[in-house]
Amino acid sequence: MNAPESAQPLFTQAPPRLGNQFRDDPLLGPWLRRTIPAEHAREIAAELDELGRIAGGDLYALQIADRENEPVLRQWDAWGNRLDTVDVSPLWREAERLTVKHGLVATAYEPAFGRHARLAQFLKVYLFHPSSDVYTCPLAMTDGAARCLIESGNQALMDRALPRLTARDPAKFWTSGQWMTETTGGSDVGRSQTRAVFENGRWRLYGRKWFTSAVSSQMALTLARPEGNPGGGKGLAMFYLEVRDANGQLNGIRVDRLKDKLGTRKVPTAELMLEGTQAELVGQPANGTRAIEPMLAVTRMWNSVCAVAFMRRGLALARSYSAQREAFGQPLANLPLHVDTLAGLEAETWGAFLMTFLLVELNGRQERNEIDAEQRSLLRLLTPLTKLVTGKQAVSVVSEVVESFGGAGYCEDTGLPQLLRDTHVLPIWEGTTNVLSLDALLRSDLHSGLAALMGRASACLRGVSQPRLAAAARQAVAAMERAALWLEAGQDPEILQAGARRLAMTLARSLQLVLLCEHAQWLIDNEKDPRGMSAALRFSRLPVDLMHDVDPALDRQLLG
Numbered sequence: 265m266n267a268p269e270s271a272q273p274l275f276t277q278a279p280p281r282l283g284n285q286f287r288d289d290p291l292l293g294p295w296l297r298r299t300i301p302a303e304h305a306r307e308i309a310a311e312l313d314e315l316g317r318i319a320g321g322d323l324y325a326l327q328i329a330d331r332e333n334e335p336v337l338r339q340w341d342a343w344g345n346r347l348d349t350v351d352v353s354p355l356w357r358e359a360e361r362l363t364v365k366h367g368l369v370a371t372a373y374e375p376a377f378g379r380h381a382r383l384a385q386f387l388k389v390y391l392f393h394p395s396s397d398v399y400t401c402p403l404a405m406t407d408g409a410a411r412c413l414i415e416s417g418n419q420a421l422m423d424r425a426l427p428r429l430t431a432r433d434p435a436k437f438w439t440s441g442q443w444m445t446e447t448t449g450g451s452d453v454g455r456s457q458t459r460a461v462f463e464n465g466r467w468r469l470y471g472r473k474w475f476t477s478a479v480s481s482q483m484a485l486t487l488a489r490p491e492g493n494p495g496g497g498k499g500l501a502m503f504y505l506e507v508r509d510a511n512g513q514l515n516g517i518r519v520d521r522l523k524d525k526l527g528t529r530k531v532p533t534a535e536l537m538l539e540g541t542q543a544e545l546v547g548q549p550a551n552g553t554r555a556i557e558p559m560l561a562v563t564r565m566w567n568s569v570c571a572v573a574f575m576r577r578g579l580a581l582a583r584s585y586s587a588q589r590e591a592f593g594q595p596l597a598n599l600p601l602h603v604d605t606l607a608g609l610e611a612e613t614w615g616a617f618l619m620t621f622l623l624v625e626l627n628g629r630q631e632r633n634e635i636d637a638e639q640r641s642l643l644r645l646l647t648p649l650t651k652l653v654t655g656k657q658a659v660s661v662v663s664e665v666v667e668s669f670g671g672a673g674y675c676e677d678t679g680l681p682q683l684l685r686d687t688h689v690l691p692i693w694e695g696t697t698n699v700l701s702l703d704a705l706l707r708s709d710l711h712s713g714l715a716a717l718m719g720r721a722s723a724c725l726r727g728v729s730q731p732r733l734a735a736a737a738r739q740a741v742a743a744m745e746r747a748a749l750w751l752e753a754g755q756d757p758e759i760l761q762a763g764a765r766r767l768a769m770t771l772a773r774s775l776q777l778v779l780l781c782e783h784a785q786w787l788i789d790n791e792k793d794p795r796g797m798s799a800a801l802r803f804s805r806l807p808v809d810l811m812h813d814v815d816p817a818l819d820r821q822l823l824g
């Protein structure tokens with residue numbers, strides 16, 4: 265039967281579309297021109313262009329098609345033999361191929377770009393990550409393990425593992441795990457129970473590792489307590505182990521199960537029992553928490569880059585959708601309140617990007633020994649600050665992105681719920697927000713770090729001439745000074761701890777604001793581009809100074 269003539273055809277909403285993620289990024293091109301010398305920038309931009317096309321094209325399409333696949337743990341074969349193999353999703357296999365081809369780990373260790381090698385690497389990661397279903401998790405640990413082995417000076421292990429971890433040949437490439445967290449706690453790792461026993465001339469490990477991402481890796485760095493060592497972090501030592509032997513048999517490891525997680529579901533995070541796992545001592549038979557710090561510095565940098573990358577992906581989708589979806593007779597992109605909402609997210613993303621890539625730049629300098637004492641102090645403080653602030657910004661931005669799609673954002677087959685769930689891990693792993701706030705506050709070199717931070721902020725302020733930008737930069741410097749005053753006021757230790765997150769957030773957000781002002785001034789002067797100024801002014805109206813008085817006694821009363 266024909267429909268009555270007056271009936272309208274059923275409306276179908278066009279989905280959001282992604283273009284080349286390098287070309288479409290409003291910040292990336294100008295920032296590259298500002299930061300990286302022309303002879304490197306051209307070569308880097310060419311590869312970014314290719315990755316941007318893949319990330320917004322074939323890889324994104326594969327990611328959507330792969331949505332329902334998850335890793336599968338096969339514990340037994342049909343005849344009762346223990347296997348404990350993990351089959352990862354098709355997208356992860358493609359992500360591994362792209363990793364090796366584009367050197368997503370290797371670039372940082374190659375000489376081509378000198379002190380810009382880290383920037384070149386992480387710009388690629390920034391484009392790749394959101395389409396990779398968090399394949400960047402094992403890559404972060406792979407990079408961290410490579411750096412950690414270099415810092416350890418253990419030549420035999422460097423010779424064995426580095427060519428694998430930084431390989432450009434798929435047949436050679438290894439990823440690494442970082443097995444630290446136990447049931448006793450991931451924050452207070454000093455309580456770890458895994459024992460290291462020296463038996464017949466070899467170290468063997470016994471214990472349970474409670475979160476290991478990903479168990480599909482070929483090696484791991486881990487912590488265990490050599491027998492007779494005291495408790496606490498100092499009594500732990502760092503060990504290197506290979507997951508399987510030359511015959512493919514597990515190295516005294518039992519995979520109990522894969523975690524059933526809120527997000528990062530493509531990442532096979534496992535609970536493991538170490539039952540006499542052969543391992544090599546990397547350095548001293550103690551001070552393992554100190555020895556593994558270089559790994560954490562690297563994985564925290566990855567976390568920050570992935571946070572900004574998720575923010576950018578969310579915004580790319582939200583902006584595309586807002587141009588297509590109509591309400592009240594207009595595209596959402598024309599509605600003032602929708603514009604206001606997205607502009608706030610864009611400003612957050614710009615601030616997070618500039619801080620994160622300052623961290624990356626400083627790491628690149630440090631690794632090539634082209635860093636002065638002040639920059640080194642800044643780098644140490646920036647590592648926890650950047651990780652903690654960008655993790656929170658990413659969750660908040662991506663949550664708002666989901667809402668900007670209305671009900672569609674809540675439906676699995678748009679891919680948006682997965683984006684939110686995957687983002688939610690970023691404030692948790694590699695140190696939670698509170699733990700990193702305390703890490704920043706309690707470090708012995710906090711004062712030199714703070715002085716370096718204020719120095720950087722003042723330099724930004726001096727470079728800004730546009731009056732509105734200068735006012736915003738002064739606002740940021742004033743917030744930093746207020747935070748520093750609070751710190752120097754000789755607070756009661758309980759009040760200090762209670763205020764650590766507000767302190768960390770204030771320092772981090774103030775830095776983001778001055779960096780935004782500095783970049784905005786450069787854009788005006790060099791490219792007559794007003795967008796940086798819009799981002800900076802918008803950010804200046806968001807909460808930057810989060811310091812306020814606290815009364816821990818009242819809070820205890822509130823919690824009963």
Ligand SMILES: Cc1cc2nc3c(=O)[nH]c(=O)nc-3n(C[C@H](O)[C@H](O)[C@H](O)COP(=O)(O)OP(=O)(O)OC[C@H]3O[C@@H](n4cnc5c(N)ncnc54)[C@H](O)[C@@H]3O)c2cc1C
Binds near residue numbers: 442443444475699
């Ligand atoms: C998906 C996923 C994958 C992971 N993969 C790995 C991996 O590969 N390898 C690995 O080693 N670990 C891994 N982890 C573990 C992760 O690093 C830990 O979960 C994290 O460090 C927190 O440790 P916890 O879970 O034991 O929480 P706890 O340490 O018990 O912390 C609980 C809460 O207490 C807070 N807290 C703790 N101490 C303080 C303090 N002094 N003051 C104020 N608040 C405090 C924390 O902020 C947190 O909110 C993974 C976790 C997840 C979710």
